[in-house]
Amino acid sequence: MSNVLVFLESTNNGIKKSSLELLSAAKNSGRNVLACAFGESSKAAAEEAGKYGAAKAFICSDAKLNDYNSELYSALAVQAIKDSSADLVLASSSMLARDLFPRVAAKLDAAVTSDCTDLELTADNINVKKPLYSGKCKAQVELSADIKIVLMRANQLPVNELADGTAEVVELSAPEIDLKTLIKEVVKGTSEKLDLTEANIIVSGGRGMRDPEGYKILEPLAETLNATLGATRAIVDDGWVPHNMQVGQTGKTVAPTLYIACGISGAIQHLAGMSGSKVIVAINKDPEAPIFKKANYGLVGDVFDIVPKLTEEFKAIL
Ligand SMILES: Cc1cc2nc3c(=O)[nH]c(=O)nc-3n(C[C@H](O)[C@H](O)[C@H](O)COP(=O)(O)OP(=O)(O)OC[C@H]3O[C@@H](n4cnc5c(N)ncnc54)[C@H](O)[C@@H]3O)c2cc1C
Incomplete structure (x- = not known):
């Protein structure tokens, strides 16, 4: 059975709905569902992912990963993909993922497509579509590399009911990299509302x-x-x-x-x-x-x- 790795993003309230949509699509496909998450929230995310069908979660709960850093995240995501033997990676088409996964694809010689709105996933087939020309038409995307990475817009797929389940947790160590970029401060918006990209x-x-x-x-x-x-x-x-x-x-x-x-x-x-x-x-x-x-x-x-x-x-x- 092929392995699908779902990249999880979280808020203070747990895994984002857009990531739950992907866990659900992965589970419903009949594939072996794995997850990955980085930062201190990743332990809780792994636990929650288990209830949505993830069998294993590759996490790095080091506080260094709390804020997005492209060098650290891409090194870890590559490791998670290799360790999980996933041939398909699903992530939401967030700002973070759209920055991260082209880097990951370049490192792994993988195929990546972003901003997708249609995903039909079965155990042995994947059908992906994305809008073009301001939504005037849709392109069917064929991903021909061994590792395929699909970034989906939020609110496109149903979320399964919570079930009993536990994901085995694999803790990855934070990469020791001589960072070229360092984030000194992150100023978060004060709004309690969902971000526009997640909003229903x-x-x-x-x-x-x-x-x-x-x-x-x-x-x-x-x-x-x-x-x-x-x-x-x-x-x-x-x-x-x-x-x-x-x-x-x-x-x-x-x-x-x-x-x-x-x-x-x-x-x-x-x-x-x-x-x-x-x-x-x-x-x-x-x-x-x-x-x-x-x-x-x-x-x-x-x-x-x-x-x-x-x-x-x-x-x-x-
Ligand atoms: C390279 C580039 C990138 C751009 N990127 C973006 C982008 O990301 N997002 C974006 O939005 N725009 C973008 N724009 C700008 C875009 O072209 C438009 O100028 C802009 O979207 C118009 O905004 P608007 O509809 O608020 O204003 P307007 O075009 O001025 O429209 C105002 C509307 O309000 C209606 N109206 C006025 N009063 C009332 C009233 N009392 N009750 C009901 N209706 C009323 C009018 O009939 C009119 O239709 C970009 C432009 C360029 C060149």
Whole structure:
């Protein structure tokens, strides 16, 4: 039976949902499921991974690995892949993984594809697709190397129910490398909300929100829906909100179940980051706005009329 290694990323609340999706897909494929995780949270991650079907977890719980360092992580990931004899590696298409796995692929002469939205995995076959041209079409990707690495967008796959299970833990030692780069400080965002790339629901605003005060009417809506707030580059460039909230070609690629676009025209560079959303709702006063071509549901009207009413309606039913 072939071995599939799932690279786990965690938050303070445990393994990220995007990683659980991959553990579930691996388990459902009938392959031998292995996991790897780095940093002090990796012990807890290994325990949790066992409940999602991982038979073995390769971890390095050294505190040196708490923050991402490409040299340390790539050396460890290569070791985990070799030690696990995995011929398939699954990871979420996070910023971290998109930096890490091309390095790993280069070291192992492996094939890597990122930003995938479709994964059909059986014991002896893999079918992977990724969107191209801002989601206008999908490419079927053939990975021809012996080791295949697939990075999946979040929120694309179901998560299995928790079951009983324990992963055997293999502790790897932190590589002794003369580091060329050293991270001195990591400044974490203060938001309690899920990162945009992980979010299941996103309420996003653009220049149609008029000004930073106007943008704030999205907060109660996001709060009610337990959504993460997003933005277009136009308002990020104008300093209304920080860059980590930008969705699009030069911002984050998101794939929520629901994306509510408020006062957003739907420029191609914005669509590039959000067209993988399952359901798109657009609110715009211009019926010709390009966003309506992508939207599943369109509300033509003033955001300042519609958003407060929507918020009240949701409050009443949720
Ligand atoms: C190289 C490059 C990279 C880029 N990368 C990104 C990126 O990553 N992300 C990104 O978003 N953009 C990106 N852009 C910018 C992009 O081209 C657009 O300029 C930007 O997305 C427009 O933002 P917007 O929709 O907020 O503003 P606008 O295009 O100005 O649209 C505002 C919309 O609000 C509507 N509106 C106005 N008032 C109201 C109201 N009261 N009620 C309802 N609707 C209203 C208008 O009808 C209009 O459709 C990039 C551009 C370039 C050149």
